[in-house]
Structures are given as structure tokens and as C-alpha cells.
Amino acid sequence: MEKEAKSDFGIRPREAMDAAGSIEIVRPKRKKPKLTAFLFSTTVFSSIGMFQCGYSLWIVHSSAAIISEFHNATLKPVKEQPNELKFDDELLAVTTIMFPIGALSGLLLLGFLVDHWGRKGTLFLSNCINIACATLLGLSRSWNSYNVGIFARLLNGMSSGMFSCVVPLYIVEISPPNVRGALHVVSTWFLTMGVLMAQILGLHEALGNREGFPHLMSLVGVIAILNMVLLQFVPESPRFLLIQKGNETEARQALKMLRQKDNVEEEVEEMLLEDLCEKAEKNMNLLKLLCFRELRRHMICTIILMAGSQLTGVHGVYFYAERIYLSLGIGSKYIRFMLLGVNGGLHLVTLLVIFSIDSVGRRFLLLIGIMICSMISILLAVFLELQVKNNPSWAYISTMLVLLFLAAQMVGPAPIPYLLVGELFLQSARGSACMIGGFVNWFSRLFVPLMFIRLEPLIGPYIFLFFWPISIFIFIYIFKMIPETKGRTFVEIQKAMEMRLQKKEHRKRRAKSRAGVNSFH
Structure with a gap:
């Protein structure tokens, strides 16, 4: 039977949790932190990752004809076979399946990344992967190499899988309880906005054709570069800094930025209680x-x-x-x-x-x-x-x-x-x-x-x-x-x-x- 660990003060986590419940009765009612402009901006900047995820999802699941045209263009110089159509169908299936396989692969790394590189660091890495994906997709046409395009879809899936988890994780940790749900759903709104943008640009009159498809996919890299620039202005998760890294000073500074006030003692106490529990x-x-x-x-x-x-x-x-x-x-x-x-x-x-x-x-x-x-x-x-x-x-x-x-x-x-x-x-x-x-x-x-x-x-x-x-x-x-x-x-x-x-x-x-x-x- 597992023994329950004691804290540095000789208090068991379960006892600390019970104490938290009892303190609730006698403690004065908590002041609800306000939704500040900086907190909302931080949510928006991090949610651009979900925009990229939604954009990529639509292109994978709803642009089979465009991808087929693109493969036909890249295959012409290297393939003249009577069973060309059958080969292209198989190639389309491989290209499509690479995206979710990439997402699953990226998620296997996520637990290590968010706990060692931090939430913000993982967001940066996901954007870097999307930039590499966009670069490879742009080059695959000039190189006449469908293999490069397939590998790029794997990278795109990795970044999308990581974004789909690290963005909600980051927003949940930086948000106060009274607006945590709303700020999380903002990231979902950006996901649907990414799908809408891909639908519009994927119209045949826009970029939804053989010539425009590399630009349609390379746009993910442009958005990723913009996202990396904006992420320079957002702090790391205060909970990650205090509870997992033990850096209370940087956690206070991050909280002060997010709450736009100097007195953050109540939230710091709540995080210390979570650390104890x-x-x-x-x-x-x-x-x-x-x-x-x-x-x-x-x-x-x-x-x-x-x-x-x-x-x-x-x-x-x-x-x-x-x-x-x-x-x-x-x-x-x-x-x-x-x-x-x-x-x-x-x-x-x-x-x-x-x-x-x-x-x-x-x-x-x-x-x-x-x-x-x-x-x-x-x-x-x-x-x-x-x-x-x-x-x-x-x-x-x-x-x-x-x-x-x-x-x-x-x-x-x-x-x-x-x-x-x-x-x-x-x-x-x-x-x-x-x-x-x-x-x-x-x-x-x-x-x-x-x-x-x-x-x-x-x-x-x-x-x-x-x-x-x-x-x-x-x-x-x-x-x-x-x-x-x-x-x-x-x-x-x-x-x-x-x-x-x-x-x-x-x-x-x-x-x-x-x-x-x-x-x-």
C-alpha cells in the first residue's frame, strides 16, 4: 500500500487539502481578479497556436483534390507509369495519415517538454516546427519531391498536436478562477477561426489550386513567425515557475504582469497551498x-x-x-x-x-x-x-x-x-x-x-x-x-x-x- 508523503512542515497532502476546505469557511471572501487587458492579450497571443491547428486540420481533411493536384505536379518529372492514378490515391492516403501520426508523436514528447522547457518554451518549439514544415512544403514543388511534402505533413501534425494541448494548459494556468472558462474557450474560437480562414483561402479562386497550394501551406509558417514575435511579450506560467521550478520571485513578477497590480499575495498563497497539497x-x-x-x-x-x-x-x-x-x-x-x-x-x-x-x-x-x-x-x-x-x-x-x-x-x-x-x-x-x-x-x-x-x-x-x-x-x-x-x-x-x-x-x-x-x- 502506498504511503502518503509528508510535506516539509510534517503535514500530509490530504490533511492540507482538508485544511483548505475548512479554511474556506473562516477566510474572508476572495476578491475576484479582474480580466486585465494584458491577460486577454496574452490569451490571444497564445491562442494563435490554436489558429494554426485549425488551419492545418481543415487542409488535411478537406482538400484532397488540391493535394492530389499538387502531387501530380511534383510526380510528373519522376514518374511515368500506367498505374499512375492508383499510385496517387495511395500517396494521398499516406499524406493524409501522416498528419494524425505526427500529432500523436508530438504528444508523446509533450509531457517532458512542458515540465522541463516550460509552457512558453513549448509554444516556441511548436512554432519552430511549423516554420520548418512551411519551408519544406514551399521547397517540395521546386525540388519536385513528394517525399519532402509528406515529411512536412508529419511535422505539421506534430506542431498541431502539441498546440492542441499546450495552449489550453497555458491558458488554464494563467487565468483566475472566475474567468478561466471564458479564456479557455477563446482558444477554441481561434481554432474555428483557423478553419474558416483555411476554407476561404482554400477556394479554387484563391489558393485552392495546384499553383496556389504551396502558398496555402506556407502561410502556416508566416503565422508561426508572427506568433513567435508576439510570444516575446508574454510571461511564463506563474504556477510553473513557483511550484515546479521553485522560483517565487519570477512567479510574482509574472503574476503582477498578468493582473496589472502589485498586490498578488492572495494568489501566491493559493499557489503555495497547491504546492503543499x-x-x-x-x-x-x-x-x-x-x-x-x-x-x-x-x-x-x-x-x-x-x-x-x-x-x-x-x-x-x-x-x-x-x-x-x-x-x-x-x-x-x-x-x-x-x-x-x-x-x-x-x-x-x-x-x-x-x-x-x-x-x-x-x-x-x-x-x-x-x-x-x-x-x-x-x-x-x-x-x-x-x-x-x-x-x-x-x-x-x-x-x-x-x-x-x-x-x-x-x-x-x-x-x-x-x-x-x-x-x-x-x-x-x-x-x-x-x-x-x-x-x-x-x-x-x-x-x-x-x-x-x-x-x-x-x-x-x-x-x-x-x-x-x-x-x-x-x-x-x-x-x-x-x-x-x-x-x-x-x-x-x-x-x-x-x-x-x-x-x-x-x-x-x-x-x-x-x-x-x-x-x-
């Missing part, structure tokens, strides 16, 4: 975290949250969306403008979440989003089947269901899991936990579409019925196991999580005792 979790890494018994329930929550965000059926909705829009009578040339309009609507939904998440709470938005997605999955299975049976009028209902589904996904399952993973752990374990959560999310992002492509030809739209019970299971698990985190410090969230576990254990013991009494009688 996590003594047993010091020097945490991937293997230690997976084997650490006290955080096992937290890890299960992380895996369910991150996999669940991809198991709502969202990939099936995107798969059917274009053919549903075509069945409305919209010409194939105008579908892209329909997609632009839908993305613009999702921006409005994201703004609504930004202004509501710290008032209505994470749990409510996440649960309502998952519930709506689960119900729409059933309805889509029904109406898509009716539409297949030569009833095109059902396409209007199917379109409304698709729009509602995407809005519900953006309300909860898309932005909130990354936020909750950052909030459920204390400082030393947070980096490794975000790495595991990000790996699960990207693996699900790779596995679920492959599974969908295999099963959809066999069962058609009834595949949505496969996602419904999974969504219901995730809904019940979140409702029972994950506490509300809005407005709470990380120590208070740990206390709330522990209380839920204690209540569950108490119910189990009471049920066993009742069963024993009944068997005795």
Missing part, C-alpha cells in the same frame, strides 16, 4: 501518473472526456453533411459557400459559450451538449433512411438536425474536455495528464473515422445508432463522477473530486452492510 505528486511523469493510485479516478475521467468528445457521432455528421446539402438542390459549386456559412454560425455559438461558461458552469454545458448530440443521432438515422428512400423533402429536416448537432458539439463536447482535464489535476501532474488526454483525443480522431468508413457501407445511416449508447454512458458518467469546477481553485476542485469519491465508497460500504444483514436474517 501536491507533495506526493512531485516529479510526476507519464509512468508515475498511470501507476499513481490516488489519481486513477482522475485518469479514467480524462480518458472518458477526451474519447467521448470524438464519440458523439460528429465524424458521421461531417461525412453526411455535404451529401445532405447537395440533396437540397444546391449545386456542387456552391456547397463550399454553404460550409462557410455553417462555420460562421459556429463562431456565434462559440461566442455564446465564452460569455456563459463561467456563469452556468462546465457541467451544464457539457451535459446538455452530449444529450442533444445523442438525441439527434437517433433522429438522423431515421430521417437519413427516409431520405434515401426517394423522399428528398426530408433533406430539409436532416439539414436542420446537422446544424443543431454541430451547434451542440460546439457548446460542450468540443471545447470543455480540454478545460476539465487541466482543472482536475494539480500542477506537477497537469502536464502529463494533458499529454495523455491529448493522445486519447487524437487517437480517437484517427480511429473513429476509419471505423466509420468501414461500417457505413454495411449499415448506412443506422451507424448513428452505434454512437447513441456511448453518448448516454458518457452523460451518466460525467453526471455522477465529475464535479462542477467554475469559480474554484485547483485545490478546491481536488477537494470536490475527493468528496464525490468518498460518497461513492460510502454508498458501496452501506450496500455491502445491508447485503450482509439480509443474508444473516
Whole structure:
């Protein structure tokens, strides 16, 4: 049985956490830090990484024709074979799969990087990788080398995977509890903005053609250079400096910059309390975290949250969306403008979440989003089947269901899991936990579409019925196991999580005792 470590003052972390809960009763009410212009600017500058991630995601998943044209151009001087088309299809598949493989590879390094190089240092490294990717993509055309382009997509995936975790991690740590949710969703808004920008520039009239594709991809490098310049003006995470590096002086300076005031003693005390409560979790890494018994329930929550965000059926909705829009009578040339309009609507939904998440709470938005997605999955299975049976009028209902589904996904399952993973752990374990959560999310992002492509030809739209019970299971698990985190410090969230576990254990013991009494009688 694992022994619980003592602090330097002879206090056990669990006792310190209990003390934190009791102090809450007698301590004067905390003053809520204001959202300063510098804090918001820091959030925006770091969120440019999510913009790059969204930009790259769209190009990988929605520009197959452009990539094929580009490969045809680079292959002409080196390949004159009768089975050219088949080879190009295989080449396109390899190019596409390199992106998620790169993301998974980058995430395997993330835990080490964020705990040794810092959050800001990892942001710099991710931008450097994107600059190298853009340079290689720009040169691949002049070198007539598709191999260079494929390797560049691997690098692009690495940077995107790292950005998808380190940006939310950094924002969660620099934000005060009362605006932490809103600032996190700002990074999601930048992700959707990156997708929108890629959609606009990817139009055939713009850069979505064989000649413009290298410039379309090289633009990622320009954005990365801009991001590196802006990151010069933002501080390192104060929590990383104080708790993991033990540098209280630099942590105070960073806090003063972020809060735009000199008196930051209250937040420093809260960080020192977190440092005291996590003594047993010091020097945490991937293997230690997976084997650490006290955080096992937290890890299960992380895996369910991150996999669940991809198991709502969202990939099936995107798969059917274009053919549903075509069945409305919209010409194939105008579908892209329909997609632009839908993305613009999702921006409005994201703004609504930004202004509501710290008032209505994470749990409510996440649960309502998952519930709506689960119900729409059933309805889509029904109406898509009716539409297949030569009833095109059902396409209007199917379109409304698709729009509602995407809005519900953006309300909860898309932005909130990354936020909750950052909030459920204390400082030393947070980096490794975000790495595991990000790996699960990207693996699900790779596995679920492959599974969908295999099963959809066999069962058609009834595949949505496969996602419904999974969504219901995730809904019940979140409702029972994950506490509300809005407005709470990380120590208070740990206390709330522990209380839920204690209540569950108490119910189990009471049920066993009742069963024993009944068997005795």
C-alpha cells in the first residue's frame, strides 16, 4: 500500500487539502481578479497556436483534390507509369495519415517538454516546427519531391498536436478562477477561426489550386513567425515557475504582469497551498501518473472526456453533411459557400459559450451538449433512411438536425474536455495528464473515422445508432463522477473530486452492510 508523503512542515497532502476546505469557511471572501487587458492579450497571443491547428486540420481533411493536384505536379518529372492514378490515391492516403501520426508523436514528447522547457518554451518549439514544415512544403514543388511534402505533413501534425494541448494548459494556468472558462474557450474560437480562414483561402479562386497550394501551406509558417514575435511579450506560467521550478520571485513578477497590480499575495498563497497539497505528486511523469493510485479516478475521467468528445457521432455528421446539402438542390459549386456559412454560425455559438461558461458552469454545458448530440443521432438515422428512400423533402429536416448537432458539439463536447482535464489535476501532474488526454483525443480522431468508413457501407445511416449508447454512458458518467469546477481553485476542485469519491465508497460500504444483514436474517 502506498504511503502518503509528508510535506516539509510534517503535514500530509490530504490533511492540507482538508485544511483548505475548512479554511474556506473562516477566510474572508476572495476578491475576484479582474480580466486585465494584458491577460486577454496574452490569451490571444497564445491562442494563435490554436489558429494554426485549425488551419492545418481543415487542409488535411478537406482538400484532397488540391493535394492530389499538387502531387501530380511534383510526380510528373519522376514518374511515368500506367498505374499512375492508383499510385496517387495511395500517396494521398499516406499524406493524409501522416498528419494524425505526427500529432500523436508530438504528444508523446509533450509531457517532458512542458515540465522541463516550460509552457512558453513549448509554444516556441511548436512554432519552430511549423516554420520548418512551411519551408519544406514551399521547397517540395521546386525540388519536385513528394517525399519532402509528406515529411512536412508529419511535422505539421506534430506542431498541431502539441498546440492542441499546450495552449489550453497555458491558458488554464494563467487565468483566475472566475474567468478561466471564458479564456479557455477563446482558444477554441481561434481554432474555428483557423478553419474558416483555411476554407476561404482554400477556394479554387484563391489558393485552392495546384499553383496556389504551396502558398496555402506556407502561410502556416508566416503565422508561426508572427506568433513567435508576439510570444516575446508574454510571461511564463506563474504556477510553473513557483511550484515546479521553485522560483517565487519570477512567479510574482509574472503574476503582477498578468493582473496589472502589485498586490498578488492572495494568489501566491493559493499557489503555495497547491504546492503543499501536491507533495506526493512531485516529479510526476507519464509512468508515475498511470501507476499513481490516488489519481486513477482522475485518469479514467480524462480518458472518458477526451474519447467521448470524438464519440458523439460528429465524424458521421461531417461525412453526411455535404451529401445532405447537395440533396437540397444546391449545386456542387456552391456547397463550399454553404460550409462557410455553417462555420460562421459556429463562431456565434462559440461566442455564446465564452460569455456563459463561467456563469452556468462546465457541467451544464457539457451535459446538455452530449444529450442533444445523442438525441439527434437517433433522429438522423431515421430521417437519413427516409431520405434515401426517394423522399428528398426530408433533406430539409436532416439539414436542420446537422446544424443543431454541430451547434451542440460546439457548446460542450468540443471545447470543455480540454478545460476539465487541466482543472482536475494539480500542477506537477497537469502536464502529463494533458499529454495523455491529448493522445486519447487524437487517437480517437484517427480511429473513429476509419471505423466509420468501414461500417457505413454495411449499415448506412443506422451507424448513428452505434454512437447513441456511448453518448448516454458518457452523460451518466460525467453526471455522477465529475464535479462542477467554475469559480474554484485547483485545490478546491481536488477537494470536490475527493468528496464525490468518498460518497461513492460510502454508498458501496452501506450496500455491502445491508447485503450482509439480509443474508444473516
